[in-house]
Amino acid sequence: MKKFIILGLLVSVIIGFFLSPYASSFPDGLERVAIKYGFMEREKTIVHAPFPDYQFKPIKSEKLATSVAGLFGTVLIFFTVSGLFKVISNKGK
């Protein structure tokens, strides 16, 4: 089981760090509809996120900035979700 966890994390990190800069930059389905039917400009920013558009801004290279953001998010989610379920299941005792 432990090998599976490590393998899974490794795969996730490889995807988040190495593959993320090469993802398609075409607009997604919703954005495509918003552009076509003219409501894309309604988009606004209410909360200023630290790494908008998955760019780890201190890094100049756009590809590396994406990689670092991807790695950060992947690892963060692993610990956050694991921790969250630990808390949830502890409270059930």
Add this chain to the structure above:
Amino acid sequence: MHIPDGFLSIPVATSTYVISGSWVGYSIKRVREEAGEKAIPTMGVLAAFIFAAQMINFPVAGGTSGHLVGGTLIAILFGPYVASIIISTILIAQSLLFADGGITALGANILNMGIIAPIVGFVIYRALRKWHFKASIFIASWVSIVLSAAACALELSLSGTIPINVSLPAMVSVHALIGIGEGLITLFVILAIEKFNPDLIVNAKLHTNNAR
């Protein structure tokens, strides 16, 4: 399918927040009662994988891209309540940290991708898995995307952003394509897990498990 701020009206944003908040709260209650602690690291890894995979947009026809949602994937393995909790956590992180999905649209995004998608996927998978395991995974994943896209169209139209007779066919048609990607990726991941950790899949295939 992450709705940004500005597309939804205040009533739609508020009511979807209420629905999503209630369901996620209920999901936490259900998971608390049925918790299996051994599976926690696996859930963490699955969540990490889905976050990473959601970054990998793949092109579909006409200069458009799609990405995995992963609600059905989690629901097949751990049931819809765990799926709702994981997808919600990912969506919250994406909105707050990466501006992917608006903060006022979080209720709607959770409803579409974190509630409707996993429940639809779970129900269809369960209904079809004895008939054909692999087909059930693909079909469940595909329908989960199409229906959550329909829900998104409905939210946009109720907000007055776009009429329903335009939004529904537009969203459903493009997500019918994206859903193929969801189906293939979900199937691939389930089969890969079956090779490396068959216990997980045995549970998914046989259990009338905790998510009842």
